[in-house]
Amino acid sequence: MDHLDITLLKLLQEDGRMTVSELSKRLPLSRPSISERLLRLHEKGIILGFNARVSPAAIGRDVLLIIQMSELKVSPQVFEQRIIGDDDILECHRVTGSVSYVMKAAVMGIDALSMLVERLMPYGTVNTSVILSSPVTNRVILPKE
Template sequence: MIDETDRKIIVALAADARLSIKQLAQRVELSSPSVSERLKRLEDRGVIQGFTLDLDTRMLDYPLQAIVRIKPLPGKLHIVQKLIEEIPQITECDKVTGDDCFVARLLLRSIEQLDGILDRIADKAETSTAIVKAQPVKRRLPPL
């Protein structure tokens, strides 16, 4: 799906998405127009879906993170999914197989805030919560 040059471009951008086309071209040893064309093709094919920020959420007054497993009660799956989508403190959520239907990551200012969020879905789903102590592996690229 990608060749070695595309891999080099992706790795360079994963390390610093703010690289200019010129800087990126120098790193992967291509001309700027060639890198621009490859970037466009990677975006058009959906390999690169966007560029993002890496924030320290503690600096934004979110000192706590929680992982919540959510198991909707019978007949409540779509209602629970809509609620999850509407709660801004849920920054990521996966729909999964197994006993639970959803695994969500929340950013929180306090344990009390967690209680308020969980109360919103308590009559529609069972939850199991774990407070994140540390994140030894942050989101990263898979082996390319």
């Protein structure tokens, strides 16, 4: 990756809707060169895809939380299959240490939070923390120089 690829990644992470024409105006490259670089970055697995960021609160999921699962009572494969099917879980990460999984969830109020915890309890020890604020989200990530 050269400095143009890095700049391209930065611009796209700041505004994923930026068109190839806009990118070619911001970078000293033609539209076909931009398209070729984007394709190469995608083929290398550097760009994973493009999606819209949705505000959970704006669609009624006003309680965001972090869930830690420990002392699993089932195999990781069984637990992961259960989590994949739960729409309240936004992210799930298998981690090292005394906690087995860290998840981020978005629910519609305290009753929905309670129901989510009840659904998870048969699988292990559940520890929840309600997110009060998020000072860092969707940070631009670039290779270290």
